Amino acid sequence: MNYKWLSVLLVTIGLSACSTSTVFIVRHGEKVSEADTTSLSAVGFERAQALADRLEDERISRILTTPTRRTQQTAGPLSRHLNLPIESYPAKPVGAVVEMVQQTKGRNILVVGHSNTILEIAQGLGTKPSKAKIESEDFDNLLVVKLKRGLFGKSVRLEEETYGKPTPP
Template structure:
């Protein structure tokens, strides 16, 4: 049953991306289209070992594999994660499979979202963060306070934000 639900979610995710791409194609932009996709996730489930830098739990390792599977067909250009073990390991499977180094970022950097949109134009990037930082980062990207902090038990949210010529055209939220 879990596999069927997972496959339905993946199909919905890709259908939404196709819809998003069609919306992008239907808009009239005066200059050449530069499409940027930013995919944001909270780190996967962590070990409850009482440390400040725990590794992923077995469930977290499985979720990291699911994430890599879901994003396998994307031509990912860059990976960003905070310097914590749990965010690094969440993107580790993607990093290993696609041979892309993970770049550390500071979740407290209030200019990060603005700088990423400029710096990574025309690319697909994935960003891993935390229950409080990823919703806040999504809000910065979309220029609106729409998403609140995730609970400590929420791990399976994924946002895909699309910009065309640095203009926001879509923000979709998925559960995986």
């Protein structure tokens, strides 16, 4: 028996089981008002562009948003810049988007959600964000989840950043 070929085969199979994905999770940009929550304000559109500028070199290959206009508008500049479609996921339960992310192995993903879902999404991926709640006026959180899958299990790491200019009072 040729053990060299068996070793090569096992290494090839093992390497194909390994993958690293980075998931960027954000809340949509600033809304027009509490009376009109369907669209982004001018500041929200500026934030959406700041997000595209921040992520343009991150090798994003999939963009996921809820079906709301404001999440799609937040992802729009990056989608256009990278020529990627925006895929929709249901806002609740967050398990649906967590499953979509976990099935996307070896690719970087942008997930745009809402103040009441982004922390839960990060937790569903196995992290423990430092914040317990995203406040209604808080739009600049960028949760970066690194998922590494290898022969001997997986590791998950969370980095918490902010992006764009602070929201004016």
